[in-house]
Amino acid sequence: MSETYDVIIIGAGPGGYVTAIRAAQLGFKTAVVDREHLGGICLNWGCIPTKALLRSAEIFHYMQHAGDYGLSAKDVSFDIAAVVKRSRGVSGRLNGGVGMLLKKNKVDVIWGEAAIDAPGRVTVKETARAPAPKGAKGAGSYTATHIIVATGARPRALPGIEPDKQKIWTYYEAMVPEKMPKSLLVMGSGAIGIEFASFYRTMGAEVTVIELLPQILPVEDAEIAAIARKRFEKQGIRILTGAKVTKVEKGADSVTATVEDDKDGSQTLTAEKLISAVGVVGNIENLGLERLGVAIERGIVVTDGLGRTNVPGIYAIGDVAGPPMLAHKAEHEGVLCIETIKGLPTHPMDKAKIPGCTYCQPQIASVGLTEAKAREQGFAIKVGRFPFAGNGKAIALGEPDGLIKTIFDAGTGQLLGAHMVGAEVTELIQGYVVAMNLETTEEDLMHTVFPHPTLSEMMHESVLDAYGKVIHS
Missing domain, CATH: 3.50.50.60 (FAD/NAD(P)-binding domain)
Incomplete structure (x- = not known):
């Protein structure tokens, strides 16, 4: 089988499938190659199914502490098989959704293991890792003007402590x-x-x-x-x-x-x-990159910030293009890459404005510079803090433990970083991310009206605290 495309993307994870859809929207004849599962690690074995597990754990925790809310729950227990089944079901549902999105946007799926023989030519071999989605193309030689590597990453193994799937x-x-x-x-x-x-x-x-x-x-x-x-x-x-x-x-x-x-x-x-x-390491092996002279440093494909490698026609996005190794970084990086190929006005992503979230109990979320990094970089800073214990909504939720911290350039009022620990902070952090991207100053944030009663009010109070104007602390 041989077919010609404008764009072939190797890897159907968050970076790959989002890039494929955007490519199709821009009028490119597009195909995405994968060997195992649509949606990649994030959707199938990472971001999404872990959040389903953590949600089950959260509900279990609340049931165990029902008395704290004036409720009664006796003989609380769990069935780990059912917990896992729910997690896998969530993943499976979204996996199917990715397939539907690709079909809707007329993106071809090629099932197998890909290698780049030369700029513009990809060979796909059969793989037995997973059954092919309905309608997917199979092994063969394919050509494309642009080839984007989005093969993701895998767990790092330390010598002598290699995972064995048992212990x-x-x-x-x-x-x-x-x-x-x-x-x-x-x-x-x-x-x-x-x-x-x-x-x-x-x-x-x-x-x-x-x-x-x-x-x-x-x-x-x-x-x-x-x-x-x-x-x-x-x-x-x-x-x-x-x-x-x-x-x-x-x-x-x-x-x-x-x-x-x-x-x-x-x-x-x-x-x-x-x-x-x-940690994780990028999947860069067996793709033909080194043979073609694609620059690789410390296991990372070197790009110019817009996905372009040193070899014309070959691009890299997501985990293989370096940290932060996050799904949302891969998605945005892919969009920048394909829009650059189209000739649209783009600029490299500012990695300092990419948020990070950890969904443990308590949740943790951050964006920008830490206090230590801000000082290291020579900024004179103002730091604001506001505790969850001072927020009415947090107390009503039974979640009085936590902190929101903001860091500003003392001279310009620029928001340099925001850091949170506590209930639902992974949903709050985007407010500061938007503010940083709009180059909002402390004055803008202080004059923004936040709704009451909400956890987001603490974001306002933390800003006020940095400038000696905090109300509820």
Whole structure:
């Protein structure tokens, strides 16, 4: 089979399928190639199904604490198989939705494993990873003027601690447990590690988090991370920072990790399972990129900020094009790439304005510079804070623990960063993201009327606090 397209996108994850749809909207004859599942890791094994699991855990938590709300719930329990089934059902529904969107926009799906033979030519081989969607094209040689690599990433494996799907899990296995482990070690305290630690602890497992760096949630503001740590420890999660797993031994029904740190020396920890959550690496192998001379540095395809590589006609977006490795970054990056190809006016994405969210209990959300980074970059800053305990809606919700923190350039009033920990902050952060993109100053924010009673009022109060005008604290 051989067919010619204007654009072929390799990878049907969030970056790939969104780019394909936008390409079709712009009048390009478009195809997207995938070997396993429409929607990619995010929809099938990452963002979406984990949120379904965490929602089940949240409801379970509220049922256990029904008395706090004047309610009664007796003999509260869960069926882990049903929890997993619901999560997979949510994923399956959205997977089908992606297929419908591609069909609606007349994007061809090519099923198989792709390699770029030369600029403009892609060979697709058969794969047995998953059945092909109805109507998908198969193996063959395809040509396109523009080839966009959007192959995503996979879990990083450390030497000697390679996942085995039995005792040592990645997020794949952690998402579909056949039974609930009584104890769990989580190696890594980024978003993936902390979300699973939160889920399994809420569902009753004994959880220990092991982090190499001095701070959990290393990319977050130190003050926010410290508050989150206290909440996690209050929930019963044991946290070891500045600690390294040096060896793992597997027993018949357990795994034992040797952990070393400067404070306590060496210790051994035993649990039923260990989740390796030490980051991800881009899927750049077997695509033909290096053979074609596409520049790659430290496992990342080098682009110009608009998806273009050093080889004309070959582009890269999403996780393979570097951090932050987030679905929403991949989607926007793909749109910028295809609009640049079309000749529309575009400019590189400002990565400092990309929000990050962690859906643990409590939630964490941020955008822009941390306080430490702002000082490192030489800014004279004003910092505002407002606690959840001062907000009527938070108290009514039974969620009085949390903080909203804002960081401004003292000279210009520019919003440099915003950081939150507490209930529903992943839904609040977009307000600050919009403000930063519109180059809103502190004066604009202070004169904005926020509705009452809402959690968003705390965003207003945090701004006021930075300038000595806070009302409710």
